[in-house]
Amino acid sequence: MTGRVDFRHEPVLGPRAIELLAPTGEGLYVDGTVGGGGHARLLLERCPDCRLLAVDRDPEALEAARAALAGYAPRVRFLQARFDEVGDDREVRSDGIAGALLDLGVSSHQIDRDHRGFTFRAQAPLDMRMTPEGASAADLLNDAPVDELARVFREYGEERRARALAREVVRRRATAPLRVSDDLVAAIVRVLGPGVAAQDKARIFQALRIAVNGELEALERALPALRNALRDGGVLVVISYHSLEDRLVKHSFREWSRACVCPPELPVCGCRGRALGRSLTRKPERPSAGEVANNPRARSALLRAWRKAA
Ligand SMILES: C[S@@+](CC[C@H](N)C(=O)[O-])C[C@H]1O[C@@H](n2cnc3c(N)ncnc32)[C@H](O)[C@@H]1O
Known part of the structure; x- marks a missing residue:
């Protein structure tokens, strides 16, 4: 990489996310996915101290x-x-945080840079790693057993023909390893047909990306870690782009908002009997049609917020 990076990014649901975080005073806030700094800038502008x-x-x-x-x-x-490691930070551990934001997934910049391999544009390398370490998408495609590939395509990509696609990948790699986007696209076309829509290719590429970066596992660890780090009255805002991510957020926020967490067979409530906090969003909030028209990558965004009890 050379020169200064232009990472401009229209922050998805930016004003609403900051309104819910309601930053005040000299509090410490966490942007766990700072990316191009769009949400961060809004927060720092809204709260001068x-x-x-x-x-x-x-x-x-x-x-x-x-x-x-x-x-x-x-x-x-x-x-x-990774945002699930934030709780280990010394300042976070000692002072707690007043609020946290996760704007999940990848940024426009990451997608736009072919060498990062997040795209199915021709000849892009099958990389998709958010950090330089670890196994790339090509490693996964070339080394994983057929069952594992089928699981990734089915679970993360909701692909009906997951097993057939996994088999096709295995068949192709026996001749030559898959290296670039075209190699995977050829397997997809072979299984889903020549008329396969761009959004179906995107869904399958996204499934691989989720697997390569362990995205759901990181989110699963991060949610309770950030909740524990929040000071009383602190707010956690999560913007997700995939039903599996949103499901994790929804279940966590619902669970933390229940007053009683005893198993139903217990005759008398033996738990704390007090909710840890409450959801600030009854349903996930979505961007307006205008925002999606300006920024098509916002179209699948789902925002949820939760406030820790004061
Ligand atoms: C959608 S972008 C965030 C854009 C940002 N909110 C803005 O306004 O510019 C997501 C960012 O989160 C980062 N990211 C994804 N998963 C992460 C994780 N587990 N820990 C830390 N950063 C992560 C990505 O590298 C990417 O830069």
Whole structure:
């Protein structure tokens, strides 16, 4: 990579996310997916004394966020980490946080840069890693057993022909390893037919990306970790782009909002009897038609927010 990174990103549901976070005072907030810094900038502008821990697992993203947020330098600390590791940060552990935001998935910048391999544009490498370490999409496609590939396509991609696609990948890799997007697209076309829609290809590529980055596992660990780190009255906002992510968020927020967590067979309530907090969004909130027209990548966004009891 050369030069300054242009990572401009229209923050999805930005004003609403910040309204729900309602940053005030000198509180410490966490943007666990700082990306191009769009939401972070809105937060820092809205609250002139708030501090921000700006987190991203992708070093390129963090570099971009540093540039985008340079004007707020004394109030921002940057951390290259996964958002499920934020609870280990010394300041977070000692002081707690006033609020946290997760805007899941990948940024426009990551998708737009062919060398990162998040795209099915011709000849893009099958990479998809958000960090330089670990197995790439090509490694997964070339090494995983057929059952594992079928699971990824079915569970993360909701692909009806998951097993047939997995078998086709295995058949092709016996001759030559899959290296670039075209290799996977050819397998998809073979199984789903030549008229396969771009959104179906995108769904299958997204399934691989979720597997490569362990995205659901990270979210599953992060939700309770961030909840524990929140100070009383603190708010957690999550914007997800996939039904599996949203389901995890919905179930967690619902569970944490229940007053009684005793198993139903217990005759008398033996638990704390007090909800840990409450959801601020009854249903997931979606971007307006106008926002989607301006920023098509916002179209699948679902926002949920939860406030820890004061
Ligand atoms: C949709 S973008 C965020 C855009 C950002 N809200 C903005 O306004 O510019 C998602 C970002 O989260 C990062 N990311 C995804 N999963 C992560 C994880 N588990 N831990 C930390 N960062 C993650 C990605 O690298 C990407 O930069």
